Amino acid sequence: xxxxxxxxxxxxxxxxxxxxxAAGATSAALGLSGLGLCGYQAGRDPDSYTGCEGxxxxxxxxxxxxFAVDExxxxxxxxxxxxxxxxxxxxxxxGVARSAAQMGKRIEDLDEPFRSYYEQHPEDFExxxxxxxxxxxxxxxxxxxxxxxxxxxxxxxxMGAVSPRPIGNEPPEISDFPGRRSRSPFKMxxxxxxxxxxxxxxYEFGTVLIGxxxxxxxWVYKYPSSRRGFAMNEPIExxxxxxxxxxxxxxxSWDPMYANPNYGTSNDAYSKSRIVAFRLASFIKxxxxxxxxxxxxxxxxLMVPPIMVDAGLGEQGRHSIxxxxxxxxxxxxxxxxxxxxxxxxxPIAFGVQDFCKxxxxxxxQCPSGAISKADKKIVxxxxxxxxxxxxxFNFWNSNxxxxxxxxxxxxxxxxxxxxxxHRTALQVTANDPTGISDKLLAxxxxxxxxxxxxxxxxxxxxxxxxxxxxxxxxxxxxEDFIEL
Amino acid sequence: xxxxESSFFWxxxxxxxxxxxxxxxxxxxxKGIPMPFWKWPxxxxxxxxxxxxxxxxxxxxxxxxxxxxxxxxxFAAVIASISxxxxxxxxxxx
Numbered sequence: 001x002x003x004x005x006x007x008x009x010x011x012x013x014x015x016x017x018x019x020x021x022a023a024g025a026t027s028a029a030l031g032l033s034g035l036g037l038c039g040y041q042a043g044r045d046p047d048s049y050t051g052c053e054g055x056x057x058x059x060x061x062x063x064x065x066x067f068a069v070d071e072x073x074x075x076x077x078x079x080x081x082x083x084x085x086x087x088x089x090x091x092x093x094x095g096v097a098r099s100a101a102q103m104g105k106r107i108e109d110l111d112e113p114f115r116s117y118y119e120q121h122p123e124d125f126e127x128x129x130x131x132x133x134x135x136x137x138x139x140x141x142x143x144x145x146x147x148x149x150x151x152x153x154x155x156x157x158x159m160g161a162v163s164p165r166p167i168g169n170e171p172p173e174i175s176d177f178p179g180r181r182s183r184s185p186f187k188m189x190x191x192x193x194x195x196x197x198x199x200x201x202x203y204e205f206g207t208v209l210i211g212x213x214x215x216x217x218x219w220v221y222k223y224p225s226s227r228r229g230f231a232m233n234e235p236i237e238x239x240x241x242x243x244x245x246x247x248x249x250x251x252x253s254w255d256p257m258y259a260n261p262n263y264g265t266s267n268d269a270y271s272k273s274r275i276v277a278f279r280l281a282s283f284i285k286x287x288x289x290x291x292x293x294x295x296x297x298x299x300x301x302l303m304v305p306p307i308m309v310d311a312g313l314g315e316q317g318r319h320s321i322x323x324x325x326x327x328x329x330x331x332x333x334x335x336x337x338x339x340x341x342x343x344x345x346x347p348i349a350f351g352v353q354d355f356c357k358x359x360x361x362x363x364x365q366c367p368s369g370a371i372s373k374a375d376k377k378i379v380x381x382x383x384x385x386x387x388x389x390x391x392x393f394n395f396w397n398s399n400x401x402x403x404x405x406x407x408x409x410x411x412x413x414x415x416x417x418x419x420x421x422h423r424t425a426l427q428v429t430a431n432d433p434t435g436i437s438d439k440l441l442a443x444x445x446x447x448x449x450x451x452x453x454x455x456x457x458x459x460x461x462x463x464x465x466x467x468x469x470x471x472x473x474x475x476x477x478x479e480d481f482i483e484l
Numbered sequence: 485x486x487x488x489e490s491s492f493f494w495x496x497x498x499x500x501x502x503x504x505x506x507x508x509x510x511x512x513x514x515k516g517i518p519m520p521f522w523k524w525p526x527x528x529x530x531x532x533x534x535x536x537x538x539x540x541x542x543x544x545x546x547x548x549x550x551x552x553x554x555x556x557x558x559f560a561a562v563i564a565s566i567s568x569x570x571x572x573x574x575x576x577x578x
Contacts, residue, residue: 017510024507031500032538034493039539041488043546421543448544448552470548 042419049254050327050418057203059418060210062325064312067430068346072309073353074316080218080381083303085225086232087117090128090389091298092225097128113223127390131397138398138459143484145459145466149401150478152263155256156402160267164278166299167292171229172239176290176337185288188341195342198280202248205279206272208331209249209324211311211345215242215337218380220302228301236301241290241339247304247311248276249324249331252406254417255473257330260410261367261457262401263472269332270296277334289340296332304333306382312345315352319362319371319408320387323352325426328415329408350430351438352414356385358435359442362408365469367457368395371408398458400466407457410469413445512575523575530571534564 042048050059087093096114099105107118107125118125139146167175188194195212202210217238224230250272251257256264277293284291294300305322309315313333314324321329325348363371370392376383395405409415416422428437451469458464474480487493508527512519537560544553 017514020510021507021514024504024510027500027503027507031497031504032535034488034497034500035535036538036542038488038493039542040546041486041542042539043543044548045486045489045546047489417547419543419547421540448555449549450551 039420042421043417045419048417048419050251050330050416057199057210059208059326062350062426064325064345064348067348067350068312069349070346072306072347073349074306074309075383076381077378077383078381082218082220082222083380084113084117084223085221085301086223087113089221089225089298090393093117093124094128094131094393097125098132100125101129101132121390124390127394131394134394134397134462137461138400141400141459141461141466146400147482147484148466148478149262150482151476152256152265152401152472152478155476156265156267159253159265159271162271162275164274164293164295167228169227169229172241172290172292175229176239176241176292178285178288178290185340188287191341191343194340195344198246198284198340198342201283202246202276202280205276205283206250207248207276208251209247209313209326209333211247211308211313212342213245213247213307213311213344215245215302215307216310219306221300224301226298226300228299230301239337242292242337243339244337244342244344245302245307245311246280246336246338246342247308247313247333248273248280248336249308249313249327249333250276251327251331252409254330256476257406257415258410258470259468259472259476260406261395261399261404262466262468263476264404264406264410265402266296266332266404266406267402273332273334277336280336281338284336284338284340287340289338291336291338291340294335294337296334300335302335302337304335307335308333309347312348315349316384317352317362317412317414318356318360318385319366319412320385321409321412323356323412323414325350325414325430326418329412330410330415351432354435355413355429355438355442358438359413359445361411361413361442361445365407365411365451365454366392367398367405367407367454367464368392370395395457398462399464400459405457407451407454407469411451413442413449517576518578526571526574530564530567533567534560537564 083089085092093114096110097118100110107115107122110118198212199210220236220238220242222235224232224236230236250269252264252266252269258264274293274295277295281291281293292301294302294304305316305320308322314322317323317329319329322333323329324331360373363373368391370388372385372388376385379386392405396403399405414426416425425441429441432438452465452467455463456465456467460466478484509519537556541553541556541560544550544556
């Protein structure tokens with residue numbers, strides 16, 4: 001039988017249990033809300049701006065050892081040949097076609113080697129002739145449309161304003177070596193320690209990615225694309241001191257890149273990678289060894305993407321750009337060739353070949369149709385995807401803003417912010433041998449992260465809507481800052 | 485470093501999780517629902533799914549990916565509702 005004294009104690013007990021339950025329910029609600037806010041912060045945090053976290057190498061964080069392979073993930077299927085830098089590089093040949101269009105020349109009127117190239121690729125001749133006309137049509141767009149990109153163009157110009165002095169036209173046997181030829185190279189203690197040193201100083205110079213490989217001569221142009229000490233019509237004999245290739249890469253600024261093709265620029269990463277490569281070459285020369293920077297825009301004697309693959313930085317994707325685990329394809333690389341003995345990195349295979357086979361988002365988003373949805377083909381003895389550079393370059397001349405497109409870079413599912421969502425997706429695809437996650441994640445990518453219609457990327461005077469892949473950042477919205 | 489990347493944030497989250505578990509135990513006792521060991525993983529898995537979904541939606545909004553946030557919400561709501569009903573029925577089993 002309950003007494004009067006028991007009653008308040010029981011009420012107190014009930015009140016305590018109610019308090020615990022209320023506190024628990026509140027905690028659960030607050031905890032879950034906190035996770036939502038934590039996710040929000042992870043999504044917008046500047047620290048998640050892929051590749052811009054610092055200069056200590058922390059951004060090159062993917063565990064490559066786990067995915068290291070002895071042979072690079074491309075297939076050699078027959079006799080190989082080196083690329084002709086005069087004709088197979090769009091920037092080298094396009095001026096010839098443009099002049100031909102102005103002067104009414106036909107393919108048979110052209111000088112060698114352009115005549116032979118265009119005879120084999122007549123479609124490229126027709127495409128390459130068009131870009132002046134396309135640029136003129138873009139310029140006819142309304143002032144409202146043109147003026148919208150004033151800040152983006154100013155930003156692009158500013159990012160390209162700083163550049164090291166070009167290496168000039170002395171042959172590599174002179175220009176690659178230290179000024180004082182009498183100085184003999186310092187004897188390095190070990191190749192492993194040297195590689196470690198070169199990587200450390202490169203991070204300090206500003207690189208985000210770095211890899212080292214032995215130079216495969218197949219990647220050196222047969223004929224040069226620009227002079228740099230070589231005769232334009234004589235085959236390049238690969239200098240003996242080009243034993244190693246050091247590849248560096250820096251990212252393009254995130255928000256403009258995501259608002260391609262109109263608001264982004266390659267100039268920022270071009271400039272940074274150029275500076276890193278020239279600093280690195282200077283450093284190596286000071287140690288008494290030979291070094292030559294090969295840098296963007298077109299100061300190369302070799303093809304960079306396969307060297308990146310050899311150096312274990314990534315795999316070449318469907319869009320022909322190398323996909324790295326850290327930056328996706330949002331980077332611009334440079335190479336330093338040298339005879340400084342270093343231990344080299346192994347290539348990696350982290351699932352890109354399988355993913356690209358199924359995904360095709362870059363091909364679906366490409367406004368010019370330059371990226372094929374078809375399988376790989378044989379290019380100069382290697383089985384690979386190939387970008388149709390003439391179609392691609394024509395689109396560069398079909399939109400506003402800084403010259404270029406880069407929509408494939410923005411659309412690639414590997415080019416995503418460095419937060420828990422995308423890092424987890426990367427680990428899932430890299431570690432899933434069944435391929436199920438590739439299909440699932442590519443499907444989610446298309447549904448959850450859709451882009452504009454490809455034809456909308458064109459300027460209004462070419463039938464488009466001046467679309468960008470995503471909205472521009474606030475600081476590139478001309479209309480918010482300038483009276484138009 | 486902002487609050488949401490700090491260790492203190494995770495300490496608070498842990499505190500909230502402990503309180504939520506104590507409250508769940510108290511609530512089930514009051515309701516007379518037995519909680520054998522196998523029911524706890526059911527609850528934990530469902531709550532974890534909900535937590536990851538909320539974090540994904542927040543991340544997508546933070547990235548400015550509103551389509552991802554919208555489809556993520558629908559996807560999570562459907563899965564959480566169906567699995568929630570199943571989990572609730574399992575939880576009520578005596």
